[in-house]
Amino acid sequence: MLFEKTAIVTGAASGIGYAVAQALRQEGAQVVMADVNEALLIESARKLGGVPFVGNLTRREDCRRLVDFTVERFGGVDILANVAGVQHVCPIEEFPEDKWDFIISLMLTAPFLLTRYCWPYMKEKGWGRIINMSSIHGLVASEFKSAYVSAKHGLVGFTKTAAMEGGPQGITCNAICPAYVMTPLVEKQIAAQAQTHGIPEEKVISDIMLSKAAIKKMVPAENIGAIVKFLCSDAAASITGIALPIDGGWTAN
Numbered sequence: 693m694l695f696e697k698t699a700i701v702t703g704a705a706s707g708i709g710y711a712v713a714q715a716l717r718q719e720g721a722q723v724v725m726a727d728v729n730e731a732l733l734i735e736s737a738r739k740l741g742g743v744p745f746v747g748n749l750t751r752r753e754d755c756r757r758l759v760d761f762t763v764e765r766f767g768g769v770d771i772l773a774n775v776a777g778v779q780h781v782c783p784i785e786e787f788p789e790d791k792w793d794f795i796i797s798l799m800l801t802a803p804f805l806l807t808r809y810c811w812p813y814m815k816e817k818g819w820g821r822i823i824n825m826s827s828i829h830g831l832v833a834s835e836f837k838s839a840y841v842s843a844k845h846g847l848v849g850f851t852k853t854a855a856m857e858g859g860p861q862g863i864t865c866n867a868i869c870p871a872y873v874m875t876p877l878v879e880k881q882i883a884a885q886a887q888t889h890g891i892p893e894e895k896v897i898s899d900i901m902l903s904k905a906a907i908k909k910m911v912p913a914e915n916i917g918a919i920v921k922f923l924c925s926d927a928a929a930s931i932t933g934i935a936l937p938i939d940g941g942w943t944a945n
């Protein structure tokens with residue numbers, strides 16, 4: 693159980709972030725749920741009994757405010773789950789430069805900043821759990837996802853470094869690398885790919901998204917929440933620096 697623990701979960705209004713916040717709430721943790729989508733966040737936090745924090749994590753000052761807010765309210769931070777993310781699918785030669793900056797800033801720089809700001813509080817207690825939501829695209833590439841694949845590979849590298857530095861401080865840092873999870877982020881991709889390839893949405897799922905996996909099913913978001921819960925447990929105290937594929941066998945292929 694995680695009573696007496698305080699967690700920050702980013703991207704918690706929706707999808708995987710919501711499932712992670714839910715799993716941690718079920719274990720009794722106090723959860724600060726951070727997201728840019730104010731209306732959805734308020735509703736999601738109300739459902740879970742979490743504390744909403746509205747902020748745009750591509751802004752450094754919002755990352756700082758999130759940690760300060762959590763510390764003022766709960767006296768520290770024990771668990772940091774970096775989940776907020778977006779996708780942009782486009783060939784490199786047409787890839788908008790501002791989109792590249794946005795994706796790197798949200799999905800690589802914000803996890804670094806939040807880790808840096810939470811670190812002293814975890815170090816003080818000699819206990820901390822950092823979970824970075826990478827992706828199967830932190831381990832392998834797909835075409836037209838250059839910024840996403842780069843940010844997610846970078847996040848795996850950052851995870852390993854934080855694990856090395858955190859070991860002596862009682863801080864573990866792990867990355868989770870899911871294949872496709874049915875969330876608003878993926879629903880948009882399915883619709884876009886159906887249009888691009890001129891095929892029905894079911895074919896996008898079966899012939900594109902699940903083509904490399906042994907298990908021909910999307911990953912349930914609540915399974916990711918359960919894995920985060922496990923990584924925060926005492927049983928996982930010796931697990932650090934991993935990039936755990938939840939990919940239905942995609943990378944075994």
Ligand SMILES: NC(=O)c1ccc[n+]([C@@H]2O[C@H](COP(=O)([O-])OP(=O)(O)OC[C@H]3O[C@@H](n4cnc5c(N)ncnc54)[C@H](O)[C@@H]3O)[C@@H](O)[C@H]2O)c1
Nearest residue numbers: 703706707708728729748749775776777827872873875877
């Ligand atoms: N869905 C998948 O198949 C899948 C697979 C692997 C990894 N992931 C990763 O999981 C994470 C969550 O994705 P999801 O599928 O749940 O998507 P989602 O769209 O359901 O949730 C993402 C959340 O991030 C928030 N967000 C976006 N920009 C933000 C910003 N600037 N500041 C603060 N919050 C912001 C959104 O408002 C949203 O609530 C992402 O990092 C994604 O890359 C998703």
